[in-house]
Amino acid sequence: MTPSSKAPAKKPLLFFTSFAGQGHTNPMLAIAASMVQRGYEVAYLCSAAFEDRIKNAGAEFFEIAWEHQFMSPEETANLASMEVGPRRLAMHIVYVFFKGLPMRAKAVAETLEKLRNRDPDRQIICLEDNLNMCTMPFRYGRPLPAGFDKPPKTIGISPVPLMIQSQDTGPFLLGLPPDSTESGRMRNRALNQLVNEGPMRPLIEAWEDALKACGCTVAPTGNPMTALFTAYDASFMLCSPSLEYPVSDLPGTVQFAGCLPRGKVSSTYEYPVWWPEVTANARGSTGSKKIIFVSQGTVNMDWDELVLPTLQAFAGRDDVLVIATLGFYGAKLDGAADVPANARVVDYLPYDAMLPLAHVFVSNAGYGAFRHAVMGGVATVFAGETEEKLEVAMRGEWAGFALNLKTQTPSPEKLRDGVTRVLNDEGYTTRADELRRENEALDCLSRIEKQIKRFTE
Structure with a gap:
């Protein structure tokens, strides 16, 4: 041969x-x-x-x-x-x-x-x-x-x-x-x-x-x-x-390498019945409401830390729609009957579906949420101190796309003030979009493959 x-x-x-x-x-x-x-x-x-x-x-x-x-x-x-x-x-x-x-x-x-x-x-x-x-x-x-x-x-x-x-x-x-x-x-x-x-x-x-x-x-x-x-x-x-x-x-x-690209939402995922409310008011649309999306990730199930205070912070507001995900299938919110009329709660909602549509993301600063926020180009409010979350929140603020509340358990008043500040300052959203484009340009997966090729004998 x-x-x-x-x-x-x-x-x-x-x-x-x-x-x-x-x-x-x-x-x-x-x-x-x-x-x-x-x-x-x-x-x-x-x-x-x-x-x-x-x-x-x-x-x-x-x-x-x-x-x-x-x-x-x-x-x-x-x-x-x-x-x-x-x-x-x-x-x-x-x-x-x-x-x-x-x-x-x-x-x-x-x-x-x-x-x-x-x-x-x-x-x-x-x-x-x-x-x-x-x-x-x-x-x-x-x-x-x-x-x-x-x-x-x-x-x-x-x-x-x-x-x-x-x-x-x-x-x-x-x-x-x-x-x-x-x-x-x-x-x-x-x-x-x-x-x-x-x-x-x-x-x-x-x-x-x-x-x-x-x-x-x-x-x-x-x-x-x-x-x-x-x-x-x-x-x-x-x-x-x-x-x-x-x-x-x-x-x-x-x-x-840059953040991983946004994933495709599974074709089998069943969107909540209220999803049209989200798309009608999504960031960049002509809708009359601001969408606040809150999540505590996939581990923390103490809803009193962030989910419930966020719902309470904007209760009664006709100009705000609060979307809360509990992070995993089958999760339930105690006291669901007390969910404000302008809030929607779901057990699981993919970040990649929701973040590009939200005006502000409220998160307890897990590093996965941090990276998803960047690729969703969404201004963020972080409230986290445990594990690596304190440092993640600081990096989000340092990078310019997030406000750091410097607590794990913010009050409804502190959350309302923080989210309002981010909504009123277009610099957060502008910076979030800059970082999204910067990370997309790095092409994370191709960079990793290039390293594999360099190691290939």
């Missing part, structure tokens, strides 16, 4: 894995589905809860046992008793991510062995959400899976804001704006040292213990928050640089 008549080489097999939570797996599934459409074969390791969606995306499903990954009641209570800040974040990562890492890493190694045995000569490239960390142990000397003489190339996808320790920013979750002045860098250096030696110390120790339990032979150095982004051959932020604080010491492995 002449060189010109050789059969084309197979594309690498893409091995995806993600932590089995909506905020971690949803973006990875979108990427996996796109790669399938681009002609790649995809194998995906995740919990059984995502089996149908993974198969529907065109990927081969591999199951990981998940019953031992949940926090115990004692851990949940301990976490809830802590004040929002670095110590609570540290213990959240310990309980949720590091505790189960040895089991997850073992499942990844076993799945890689199966894939290699099935096609010994085919290159495998790993993509995972970087908080899953299952390929990280290979960086620290964990024995390679059978059939591998070198670690597979790895690509980390971040479902969270940039959490590295930098000379230009304070420690994550202290809620400090960036400061790259000489005095600011002195502040940042001192605070990072204090945090590492204090509230973050349990996280560093848990990181060391988890890697040791994974069979690693090289002791980690530095900070685990930074390692989340540097333990991969390439790491992608799912946003544009304008949505992150600028840092002069950004690791060379970290790239900005």
Whole structure:
């Protein structure tokens, strides 16, 4: 056979894995589905809860046992008793991510062995959400899976804001704006040292213990928050640089892919009977009402925090239509009989259907909601403090498309004032649309594929 008549080489097999939570797996599934459409074969390791969606995306499903990954009641209570800040974040990562890492890493190694045995000569490239960390142990000397003489190339996808320790920013979750002045860098250096030696110390120790339990032979150095982004051959932020604080010491492995594109609403989704009210008053229409859309995401079910106060804030207003989604099918709002006449509540409403039509989005600042708001081009009011939400809200305000209420539990009055301020200032909507166009131009999925091609042997 002449060189010109050789059969084309197979594309690498893409091995995806993600932590089995909506905020971690949803973006990875979108990427996996796109790669399938681009002609790649995809194998995906995740919990059984995502089996149908993974198969529907065109990927081969591999199951990981998940019953031992949940926090115990004692851990949940301990976490809830802590004040929002670095110590609570540290213990959240310990309980949720590091505790189960040895089991997850073992499942990844076993799945890689199966894939290699099935096609010994085919290159495998790993993509995972970087908080899953299952390929990280290979960086620290964990024995390679059978059939591998070198670690597979790895690509980390971040479902969270940039959490590295930098000379230009304070420690994550202290809620400090960036400061790259000489005095600011002195502040940042001192605070990072204090945090590492204090509230973050349990996280560093848990990181060391988890890697040791994974069979690693090289002791980690530095900070685990930074390692989340540097333990991969390439790491992608799912946003544009304008949505992150600028840092002069950004690791060379970290790239900005842009936000994922808006998804298509499923053809099987049944819109609520009142949906014509939304389209008649949508942003850009000649309708007489402003649409306020409120959501607490897919995890927080304490409707008193944000959903109910938002409904109360605009009760009786003829010029406002409030739309609330509870985040998942079957969710119910206690006291539904008290829903104001100008409000509509639904268990599940896709962001990609609603956000481009809303005038203002009210959110508790999950990072998925943040990215969806950008791609919906919608001015936003954030009210969130737990997990990464404090930092997400700050980034939304810093980028100019959102107002940060700086609380997890705003009163109806505070919400009314905040939403009114955003409605009356066209700068928020203008900036939201600028960021939407900026992120669309980056073409997130093509950027990730280009990295795959660079790693292809």
